[in-house]
Amino acid sequence: MDPITTFSGKTVALPIANIDTDQITPALFTKVTVKTGLGRILFAHWRYQGDFVPKPEFPLNRPGAQGATVLVSGDNFGCGSSREHAPWALVDYGFRAIISTSFADIFRGNALKNGLLPIVVDAAAHAEALKIAEQHETVSVDLPNQTLTLPGCGSVKFPIDAFSKKCLVEGIDQLGYIMKHEQAVSAFERATNSEES
């Protein structure tokens, strides 16, 4: 996973609340054994008509939205199933951050493990971000300082837990972190009589 520190990106708006993972990556297209190449099926039911023919009215298909890397969505983004195909597809499509007023728990964790930054802002900043994203303007993200800069509206702080931030900024692998506790895990198993029999 590439470290994330600061970046700027073109925005696109999907002002719909409760976008579930069945919309982000319809189950039918998740019958795969790899993590790659899923950008094509991102929002497939909304994005295409017939056999992968783009629907011109869908926001991601507008000419101005091409190359967007920051998605501004409605509240509770990523609810529903635990499928990690959702962040895999968003990242493969090119997204680096999603701005919303809230995220579903499992999606949020999955996104952070794939270098996709969930940015939570309050309703006022969200309304501004949506306006900006309708025009596909560029926003800037400074993860070390936890700020999102919206053109014409200044900067807003966004929350992220210290550990997730450190992992993203330094490109730390979470499995490696757990494995450093191997001795504690073995001690836990001995103490709770849960060793392999």
Add this chain to the structure above:
Amino acid sequence: MVAPKTLFEKIWDAHVVASEPDCPVVLYIDLHLIHEMTSPQAFSGLRARGLRVRRPDRTVATVDHIIPTLNRAQAEIPPSTAELVRQIEKNCSDFGVALHGVSSESQGIVHVIGPELGLTQPGMTIVCGDSHTSTHGAFGALAFGIGTSEVEHVLATQCLLQRRPKTFEVKVDGSLPRGVTAKDLVLAIIARLGIGGATEHVLEYRGEAVRALSMDERMTVCNMSIEAGARAGMIAPDETTFAWLRGRRFAPKSFDAFRDLKSDDGARFDRTLEIDASRLEPMITYGTNPGMGMPISGVVPAETSKQALDYMGLKAGQRMLGQSIDVVFIGSCTNSRISDLRSAASVLKGRRVKARVLVVPGSLPIKRQAEEEGLDRVFREAGCEWREPGCSMCIALNGDELAEGQYCVSTSNRNFEGRQGKGGRTLLASPLTAAASAIEGRVADARQYL
């Protein structure tokens, strides 16, 4: 004096392996369930790092999401999904994991067979790459869904990095009226909370109406905790729990250790919701997420979004009773257990259906039990299709799916756009409501058939 703790806190605290400042805790996982859809990339990750499965004896696999439900002996797994089956078979074989696979007598939906085999036990931490892992909370376990990266973490270390969720008491007093089921109760709770209403929380269902539920019913309730955004849902174990588990293949021999496994008097929850069970009605959903549910005698709320109404082909203010339907699905990890099948059969017995009806048992043992009781004959004689176990039309990955525009009364857990097939319209309800609606070919109130 020790501060009173909630059930969640007791289990969480007993599983913390390590806790460092500014870091999530390293949480020990007692049982890891896996299936074919969300595990291949995790095993690939292990191979790439040269790691083994740390505790194959705590890892159990099944094939459920993509498995055909037509006559299994003759059914071919289509090429598009055969690779998923091939990989889980090879992965389990290479890494020494027990697989209740395509040809196993214990095959079934992962959240049905875990309890059925007695693998699911009170006080455990249980995870699976599937959001409906919350089902296992019915036994007083802390059980939650995880992504594939976390599946890899648990395979490699038997641990997960977790931030402590908040606690949420759902207190249900009174008793459920006749014809109002556990499914109606949980749909009512989700309608109250909204689809994101319990995000970052673990629900504990309590109160006399919860204590009165059977294990099958408790599983139905806990199963749908995720549909309110909750991290998990749980119910303290009691004699009902122990009696259900006793004698099962992997069940504990003694339950004495679990008798104090409940929230202490005076334990504090971050939030509380109180529900009076006696005021509930059968529920049905009208929209495109499980929070969009209403009493079956009601009308589609005025504030329903245009997108949901357009997708569902419904109008605000209209009644759902009498809405014409095309398909009925009785199955899924929410409602495919023997009591669900008995409940649907009690309505269907001696009657004929006016819709396409799929009845899909949750596991092979449930299928056998139903056949022993003659339920399969009741379903067949009513004109239903009696299928092999699997997730089937809950997620529509195996060919069991709706056609564009079709309405389906479904006992499953999600009514998201396209969930049961592109353009399909799902109305979530109980097995009783599903059966009554099947008979009439339109949304019906089952209470007139009881």
